[in-house]
Amino acid sequence: MGEYSDSLLMAVIAGVALYLGYRGFRSWVRKPFTLRSGIGFEMNEEILEHPAVDLLEAAGYEVVSDKLKVPLAFKVDHQILHSRLFIDYIAVKAGEFYLVRTARERLPIEWTGSGLRKDLLPYLLLYPECAGLLYLDIEQGTLKEIALTTDEDEDESAREGTWRTL
Template identity: 90%
Template sequence: MGEHSDGLLMILIAGLALFLGYRGFRSWVRKPFTLRSGIGFEMNEEIVEHPAVNLLEQAGYEVVSDKLKVPLAFRVDGSILHSRLFIDYIAVKNREFYLVRTARERLPIEWTGSGLRKELLPYLLLYPECAGLLYVDAEQGILKEIALTTDEDEDESALEGTWRTL
């Protein structure tokens, strides 16, 4: 009986190893592709008092950096073109970082899918490790949390709390 039980046990262990290997491989293949940005930023710890900072703090965020300039360079047919993005603040809540953009009277955002793509997608793609972007309109007392998602993630729990008026 010892010979048969050892062989059966080996077949059972091999089957379990194959099953776990298959599940791990399948999970790895289905893992969503994410961009990783090599563009970092240094925190600007001197935070100037502003109504947007007060609004963020009232909503439970801690502002950890003031305005930042992110330099960008594009290579086009051998030439280098320069540009930059501006981040108004960086805030933290529940140990997650958020980029912050404040409302600008001269540059209103069109609150449609294409409007958000045009104005805010570069920020979300440059820093995918951030939990999202906060849009603050201090005059209106509005704080919007924006995160890049897919249609598959569209359930009610993912959409709750994305619009706050304080």
């Protein structure tokens, strides 16, 4: 009986290992694709007095870096094209980093999905390790926290009866 039970035990262990391997592979395949940025922060620790800094601190954020210029280079065919993105501040709250953009009168944000995609998505994709982006309107004294999310984060009951087109 000992030889039979050893064979049965080995078959059960092999079956469990195959099942766990299948589940692990399936979850790995279904895992969403994430971008990893090779562009790190070069903190500008000289923080100048500004109403934006006061607004962030009043909201519970700690400003850890002043204005940053992020150089970008694009290779098109065999030509290098240069550009840059500007980050107004980097703030921390509860151990999470946030990029900060301030409102500009000559560059208003369109508060629609496509408007946010056009104006703010590059920042969120460039630094996916950040918790989000803070948008400050100093004149109105408002602060909006923007994070990239999916529809799966919504409550299932809120989506009942809605139609989706692809």
